[in-house]
Amino acid sequence: MTQSVEGSSSADRLVRFSTAERMIHRSIAVLMLTCMATAAVLYNAPIAVSIGHRRIVKLIHITCGFALPVPILLGAVFATYRADLRRLNRFRRSDWTWLRSGNRRDGSIRVGKFNAGQKLNAALSTGAMLVLLGTGTLMYFPNISRLSWRTGSTFVHDWFALAIGLLVIGHVRFAVKDPESRVGMKTGSVSAAWAHKQHGAWAAEQESSA
Amino acid sequence: MTTQPTADAGMDADGATDTDAVVESGGTAVGRRIVLGVAALGVAGILTGRTLQDRLASVMAPIQNADPTGLTSLIPLGNTFRYYSVTGSVPRPTAENYRLTIGGLVADTKSYTLADLQAMPQTVLVRDFQCVTGWRVPQVHWSGVRLVDVLDAAQATSAATAVRFLSFDGTYTESLTLEQARRSDVLIALQMLGKPVSHDHGGPVRMYVAPMYGYKSTKWLSAIQLTAEVVPGYWETTGDYSIDGFIGASNGRDDDPVG
Incomplete structure (x- = not known):
């Protein structure tokens, strides 16, 4: 990988994600899907009884849960990751327009590197992961808090697990519907044509700085 | 551009x-x-x-x-109810081939079929079911044979001080002191929620130890052994839960007792 600067791409490809970002994304995906699969076994009656092995399933769930922040924190080392976090954090007026618009997908509202839906998903998922980590910690170490907080944590963990499950399903559904977006996460670059339609402002920005 | x-x-x-x-x-x-x-x-x-x-x-x-x-x-x-199983697939015995054996420190080893147990005097209890992880199902209808009746029939020897429960899942075990086991609210349950105990709930036969957290009520019960001392159960050897599992008085919890 010699392409280290965004925009230093060939004529029809734009660099979208660095190697570090793609590795982090993959690590989070594996850990998150493992957490979701083991959660299904721990929560759902028919699956729980058919799979059994509760102690091992619990161990896998807890290990992956506590490991989930690691790739996210490692990301802070990489400038590309930090830059994308900044982009996800900032909502502009056009983001609110985009969210309310009925034709948000036709490219008439020129979107930056991330559209407002991606920004919302990133923020909600991060918040939910923090809450799941905190409540999971309170449940796993019963001696560090009082009983009513542990009961509250169980309640919160249940509902936030359901919520983050829906966010992940939504995220995967949008990716499935848009093959070029998956190419972007798989190879690191996207076609300029796709970028102009889906992320017009970002494409222009990349080409002007190239 | x-x-x-x-x-x-x-x-x-x-x-x-x-x-x-x-x-x-x-x-x-x-x-x-x-x-x-x-x-x-x-x-x-x-x-x-x-x-x-x-x-x-x-x-x-x-x-x-x-x-x-x-x-x-x-x-x-x-x-x-949440359904906990600690092994892989659990066998599904039929009404014909199910057996409950009573052994260990007893004068008279016993083996009961499902029909044998059904023919014995049945005790009905309507009690909450409290799990040590927090959930509590209100007013569950239980019915079965009092454990003390089965213990009396087998005649524990003077060396016996505890009762051990084995599961046909091949892994789970639990124990009670003999004194706890002789309580009238400890049942070998044949019915739960008004119908025969389902497989997922630990059927055809499971324990129901009313005053204690759910992990003391062994599912898929296959054998009862009289022992010289309390043998810590599956979740107790790992240090997860208290050996004496009285609701509201163990495991660092303050739930209302069931009674």
Whole structure:
């Protein structure tokens, strides 16, 4: 990988994600899907009884849960990751327009590197992961808090697990519907044509700085 | 390629215009506010969840516990049965080949078929079922043979001080002191929720130790052994739970006792 600067791409490809970002994304995906699969076994009656092995399933769930922040924190080392976090954090007026618009997908509202839906998903998922980590910690170490907080944590963990499950399903559904977006996460670059339609402002920005 | 002005160029509240630097830093930090808001919601839930859950559960539990499809259990509302199995697939004995054996420190080893147990005097208990992880199912209907009747028939020797329960899942075990085992609210349960104990609930035969947390009530019961001392059970050898599992007086919990 010699392409280290965004925009230093060939004529029809734009660099979208660095190697570090793609590795982090993959690590989070594996850990998150493992957490979701083991959660299904721990929560759902028919699956729980058919799979059994509760102690091992619990161990896998807890290990992956506590490991989930690691790739996210490692990301802070990489400038590309930090830059994308900044982009996800900032909502502009056009983001609110985009969210309310009925034709948000036709490219008439020129979107930056991330559209407002991606920004919302990133923020909600991060918040939910923090809450799941905190409540999971309170449940796993019963001696560090009082009983009513542990009961509250169980309640919160249940509902936030359901919520983050829906966010992940939504995220995967949008990716499935848009093959070029998956190419972007798989190879690191996207076609300029796709970028102009889906992320017009970002494409222009990349080409002007190239 | 010239840079086209974006739709919101120059229109942001903070006067952002369309340059690279602005794309990075323009707009407002809504993402961070959402993250903090969600985290605050989580903290509020930890502090108030117990009350909220009790209210939701009192409304939903009768619906969920009567739902034959189990679909409503996908909604995490708390006070319904959750199903725990510590091994892989658990055998499904039939009414014909099921046996419950009583052995160990006894004068008279016994083996009961399901019909034998059904022919014995049945005791009915309607009690809450409290799990050590927090959920509690209100007013569960139990019916079965008092453990003390079976112990008396087998005649424990003077060396016996404890009773050990084995499961035909091949892994799970539990124990009670002989004194605890002789209580009248300790049943070899044949019926639960008004019908024969289902496989998922530990059928055809399971223990129901009313005054203690659920892990003391061995599912898929296959053998009862009289022993010289209490042998710590499956969740007790790992240090997870207390050996004496009285509800509200063990495991660092303060639940209302069942009685």
